[in-house]
Amino acid sequence: MPRKVAASRGHSASFTRRVLICSALLTGTAAALNQAKADDVNWRQFEGTSIVWAYDIHPYADAVAAQLPEFEKLTGIKVTPELYPDDAYWNKLTIQLSTKSPSWDVVGTGIQPAWDLAPGQLLEPLDRYLSDPKLTAVGYDYKDFFPALRDALTWKVKEGQIEPGSGQVWAVPHGFENIQLFYRKDILDKYGLKVPTTPPEMSAACEKLKAADPAITPLGVRGVRFWSSIHTAAISIAKSYGVHDFIVKDGKLDTGLDSPESMAFHTDYVDMIKKCAAPSFANDNWYQVVDGINSGRTAMAIDSNMFGFWNDVAGKPASGKIAFAPPLHAPNKDFESNIWIWSLAINAASRKKGAAWLFIQWATSKQVELNGAVAGKLVNSPRASTWSDKAWLEYAAKPEFSNFVDTFKTVQDRAQLAFTARVGFAEAMNAWAVAMQKMVNGADVKATLADLASEIRSSM
Template structure:
């Protein structure tokens, strides 16, 4: 069982029966600067922010940026005392960097403190692996507010027509792709492909991660050395190369999520591997030829176990904040059962199990999507991106090996080259303190999707 499951395990909270009770207004008069990325969640929470101010007496100064611009603002803001109180984090991309650079105030102790954490907050209510995704090197960065899993999206009509069971293993996935490849499936019976996904370098690393974990591998070994040219890493590259090289479009190595989703929306692929938060696009009847025909399942397992990954965005407290405890009240409110339920009603995939148990909150989220997401929340791995400080450079190095595998080139040579480059990156950015940590990724795309 993944050790990340321990992320939500705490001993008794500090304090005794004589401890002061929790008080939402204990930091009345404080002003918090909160930096968020522009997202569906940010739009959902915005109308309710006055409720927090009324409850606590804390004033909020909210700023929302595209993800790339947010990283730019944080680059300077987190280094200056009192400039930032709360910000949105994508832990798979920026968590390790910000933590090691001293930009995050962990909330481990706050969660144990009866005077700081509301009695009805219930940290253990979050799905175990959404909690794990918010933990880096033992530090809990904050609560997750939105999430997704790497999902297998499939055409229910085609699977029924050809009497194929939903793949639960990599072997079954490959067999289904082989059977459905070039079968009539698009408009006017045009043949389609068995499978589509991102195949373009960096964009394909989240799919490689899923295959790697299904093979029983990890990005790095216990000594933080690259494993891409080890047995599981090679097996993952070979499997991925075979799947996309044989049953996806010939030019799949040029595909990002836009190209892959466009083909699936037009009905040109039987299966699509993508982050589950894409589901609203697939179900829009005005623009999608497959609306109402899509099934949702976790990414298949392999000889090493589960392959599905889980990714989150969450809230963190700046280490240089002058009001970290007041900031913790905002994090609690924003991720409270009430606010998480509102997010789920709006169609956002959320981490709280209590929200999913409320059938009236699920809205138009497909039932099998909800089930597969919750399954991933228990068995998935948060390591959808390389756990390196220089994550962008690491993804680029792995992406070159993926493209070589898809093109049918020498996988061993490509993996060896990637391992050498990853070692250089680790030595340069993590080997000595004299080397500054690189900036987070500049792209606005921030998820496994």
């Protein structure tokens, strides 16, 4: 299959441009190569091997693709990227791994999809690679990844179900997202609006904004009938209300989506969506959220924080006009932020696992992560060392990026996985997304939540 390194929906430059960006970081790349040569690992032990790396079309993929010539030079391993649009990638991932096809060696995944893949032995546990001095360099420093990210990707599989907290490492963080409110400073300043902090405050602000300029959508937020529309704004705000997707009740697992806390959250959230979101809410995914904030058709958005950063880059229509704040929260409560972790994993059916591991190790190394960050692509590095590195902090502190770094640090202190680890996550959360649409369309909140909880319980 031909190499596919496509542009990332308006966020990515051409592959040639990415290589040029990487070339501007030659000093850092040379340091990485020198470090690699100094390590005890024989980076050429799988020389002549060819592997396939599959991933979503995304700036995070761009950050690695731009540096691939250096990896191939270092190892003698040929890497063919297969990058697909978001909608198609997850289906292809499930098919490739569930049929135990060996054609993909390294795959990009998130925590939640990995929950469904690991119990069927479709992903390769990585502990033995991490602990093998012949395969993992001394300077790799796995503990440099933020603890919340390492913990989220470590679990046991017991009786076909996920048991988090300890166990095996199933993937390595490559990039991640915490959830924030980002907004157009120019629009809020023009109409004298303060940055909302709660759903009721947002609802009030939206009504003022719509009265002042009906052409502007006050708030961009995902609404599609897919779990991805729950994992950004909805679950982050819901957690601050005390909502839990699953709870243990009388010693048994149960859902918490019909609790009084859930009723309070959904009442406020649904009201906010009705007053603030675009009429296209039910069909809006992250593409529409990002396009709206970039073009100025949307004043505010609650989504993954790096979207605001990419649209603040010099030369973009919104450059210097986007600022950041923690996500909304329940009145008189502190905010909560969910995390999504883009990760690299090995297909258990791969016949080239050693070479695949060297690629993952290199792609998630300190220097490659830093290079991607300074190139403006991998702006949420999962490594703590990146966030204290002078080169990254100087770049991210440019005036056009407003308060990105400070808000990231504030939010990251409270960011954690908001969902309960379990097989069958997607089915339950898809049902939640469908219920959300029904409530926004006028269905009774209490009755809809009761139906949702009943549906989830019947599948447990």
